[in-house]
C-alpha cells in the first residue's frame with residue numbers, strides 16, 4: 001500500500017481540494033478528505049504531497065522512441081524514463097523506426113521492450129503503408145491483433161487519396177483510428193522552416209501553410225465518406241483549424257492535437273540558423289500561434305501532445321537546411337504550459353490538466369487519465385512553486401535538441417507513479 005497525503009487535486013468543478021490518496025494493488029483504492037493520522041498505518045509507504053499538485057499521470061499520444069533502429073537518438077528505455085520524468089505515464093509511439101512498425105513482429109518488439117523497461121505504458125501505432133512509402137497498405141487486421149492502437153505514417157503524409165480512403169475504410173471496419181501527419185509533398189519541396197519572414201530573411205525554402213491544410217481538408221472529406229475516427233497530428237495552421245472546426249460542427253468524427261511549441265513560438269522567435277528550432281510542422285506565424293491557442297481553448301484542438309523527437313547533437317549540428325526535423329518534448333511540456341499560460345492567468349489549471357489527461361483518454365478510449373476510485377494508480381506529483389531553468393544536460397532523454405534552453409519555469413513534476421509503483425522521483 002502507498003499513501004499520498006495532503007495532495008492538492010482538482011475536483012470535477014476544477015477547484016483544488018485536499019485529498020489523501022490510497023494506492024493498492026496498482027489501483028487507486030480510495031480518496032479521503034480532511035485531516036488524518038497515518039503514522040499508525042503499518043507497512044504503508046507514505047509520500048507527503050503537502051503543497052503539491054497531484055494529477056492523473058499525463059498522457060502523450062504522439063512520441064518518437066526511435067527503437068528499433070535509431071538507438072543512438074533514444075531507446076524505449078531512455079524515452080520511457082524521460083516521459084516519467086516529465087510526468088507522463090502513458091505514451092503512444094510512432095512507427096517511423098527501422099524497421100518501420102509495419103509488421104506484427106515489430107509491434108510486439110516495442111511492447112516487449114516497454115514491458116521490460118517497466119517505466120511507463122507504451123502504446124504502439126502501426127504504419128498505414130509498408131515502410132511508410134505510400135505504395136501498399138499494411139495488414140491492419142494482423143497489426144491490431146499484435147497490439148497496435150491506431151494507424152499512421154507519421155513523418156510523412158499519405159500522398160495518394162485513394163490509398164488514404166482505403167486505409168480509412170479498413171480502419172473503420174476494425175474500429176481503429178487513422179492518425180494523420182498532414183503534408184502535401186508537392187507543395188513542400190525541401191522546405192525547412194515556414195514560408196514567411198524568417199525564411200525570406202535567411203534565403204531559405206519555406207513550407208507553406210496550405211501543405212498541411214490541403215491534407216486536412218482532403219482527409220476530412222474521406223473521413224466523412226468512410227465514417228472512420230480521423231485524428232489530425234500536430235496542427236500548426238489557422239487554415240487547418242478552420243477546416244477542423246467546420247468538420248466538427250457538422251458531426252464528422254475528427255479529433256486533433258497540438259504541440260507546446262506551436263502554442264508558444266512563432267517563426268519570429270527563431271534566433272538564427274539553429275536547428276534546435278527546426279521541426280515539422282515548422283514554427284508558423286504569430287497569427288497561426290494565436291489560432292492554435294484559441295482552438296485549444298474552444299476544444300477544436302482536443303489534446304496536447306509533445307511530438308518528442310530526439311536527435312543526436314551531431315545530427316542537429318548540420319544546420320537549418322540539412323539537420324533532421326524535431327525537438328525533444330517530454331521533460332519541458334508541463335512546466336512550459338503551466339508557466340506561460342496558467343501562472344499568467346490565461347488558462348485554468350484544470351483546462352491544461354484535462355487536455356493532457358482526461359481528454360486524450362477520451363479521444364483514444366484509454367482506461368487512464370482519471371483520478372478516482374478504481375482507476376489505475378497512474379499519478380503525477382507536481383511542484384507549482386519552485387522555479388528552475390531548462391538545462392538540457394539534466395535531461396533523461398538522450399536528446400538535447402530543445403529551443404527552450406535557459407527558460408525559467410515552474411510546474412516541474414517531482415514524482416511519478418505507474419500502476420502504483422514510483423517510476424520517477426526527483
Ligand SMILES: [Zn+2]
Pocket residue numbers: 154155156181233234280281
Ligand atoms: Zn508528424
